[in-house]
Amino acid sequence: MKNRLRVLRAERKWSQGELSQLLGVSRQAINAIETEKHDPSLELAFRLSRLFGMPIEQIFEFEGK
Amino acid sequence: MLAIENEVPREFMGKKSIFRFLAGLIFGGVFGYGVVKLLLNLHLPVKHMDWSDTLALYLGLILLGMGLCLFVISFSRKGVAEGLEGAGAAMPATDDEIHSFRLQCLTMVLAGLLMLIPFLAALASPERRPAAGVVFAGIVVLFALQTAANLQFWRRSDEFLRTQLLLVSATTFAIGQGALYLWAAAERLGLVAPISGWATIVLTMTAYLGTGLYFGIRNMPGSGRA
Numbered sequence: 032m033k034n035r036l037r038v039l040r041a042e043r044k045w046s047q048g049e050l051s052q053l054l055g056v057s058r059q060a061i062n063a064i065e066t067e068k069h070d071p072s073l074e075l076a077f078r079l080s081r082l083f084g085m086p087i088e089q090i091f092e093f094e095g096k
Numbered sequence: 097m098l099a100i101e102n103e104v105p106r107e108f109m110g111k112k113s114i115f116r117f118l119a120g121l122i123f124g125g126v127f128g129y130g131v132v133k134l135l136l137n138l139h140l141p142v143k144h145m146d147w148s149d150t151l152a153l154y155l156g157l158i159l160l161g162m163g164l165c166l167f168v169i170s171f172s173r174k175g176v177a178e179g180l181e182g183a184g185a186a187m188p189a190t191d192d193e194i195h196s197f198r199l200q201c202l203t204m205v206l207a208g209l210l211m212l213i214p215f216l217a218a219l220a221s222p223e224r225r226p227a228a229g230v231v232f233a234g235i236v237v238l239f240a241l242q243t244a245a246n247l248q249f250w251r252r253s254d255e256f257l258r259t260q261l262l263l264v265s266a267t268t269f270a271i272g273q274g275a276l277y278l279w280a281a282a283e284r285l286g287l288v289a290p291i292s293g294w295a296t297i298v299l300t301m302t303a304y305l306g307t308g309l310y311f312g313i314r315n316m317p318g319s320g321r322a
Contacts, residue, residue, distance in 0.1 A: 046181075046185070046186035046187050047181050047185070048177060048180075048181060048185060048186060048187030048190075049186070049187055052187075052190070055254075056254040056255070056256065057180070057193075057253075057254050057256060057257055058177075058180040058181045058185075058193075059180055059256055059257065059315065059317075060254050060255065060256035060257070062181060062182070062315075062317050063256055063315055064256075068314070068315060069256050069259065071255070072255050075255060
């Protein structure tokens with residue numbers, strides 16, 4: 032699943048470590064989501080949505096049919 | 097274009113790489129010297145070592161070496177942060193991250209010892225060999241410690257790390273079950289020799305380490321899309 036996490040994080044000048052602290056997950060999780068190796072759970076997607084103050088669809092792009 | 101903090105000046109990376117290479121060389125040299133010295137002192141009948149013992153020796157030393165190397169790195173907050181996030185990590189590792197990192201070191205060191213002790217004790221010369229019951233009691237204690245460390249690491253892990261642990265376990269199970277079935281079928285048909293319980297667990301651990309390394313390298317920061 033494509034996402035804009037890396038760009039959104041850089042816009043706020045947050046490091047992966049800082050974002051991981053804000054979300055309560057590991058840095059590896061942030062890195063894996065940014066490089067599209069891991070699709071976050073629904074709960075983590077909602078936490079990201081709340082943190083960035085935008086709908087999930089503006090962070091993640093569903094490529095399926 | 098937005099600047100990403102993982103982009104590090106080339107010169108800085110070069111000096112750092114040389115320093116890491118030298119540090120690795122020194123650590124490897126000291127560790128290797130210690131291992132050879134220990135093995136010589138044990139007077140092991142190397143010629144009579146089974147293939148599974150040889151594999152267990154390599155496996156145990158790799159786990160022990162990796163665990164100790166990572167333990168040394170764990171004293172540098174920046175080193176741990178770069179291990180988790182990649183070169184140029186902006187934020188040093190937190191206490192929680194250091195704790196989890198050291199838990200992983202502990203499980204590796206204990207796994208290494210659990211691979212080495214059974215065959216080293218069995219092969220030691222009679223005058224140096226401790227009673228099998230005493231060795232086994234020690235192994236049970238180490239196994240309980242390793243299980244507790246593994247459980248604690250699981251409880252501290254987030255959804256991504258747990259997914260990775262499950263992926264490694266499931267892949268190892270699939271490989272192990274398939275290989276064990278084929279061997280057992282061939283054994284039942286009298287085509288191959290029976291395999292011991294020790295050889296089976298050494299092969300399982302080899303598959304687990306190999307699978308873990310594969311997924312670990314695949315998920316390393318900066319390794320690109322899967």
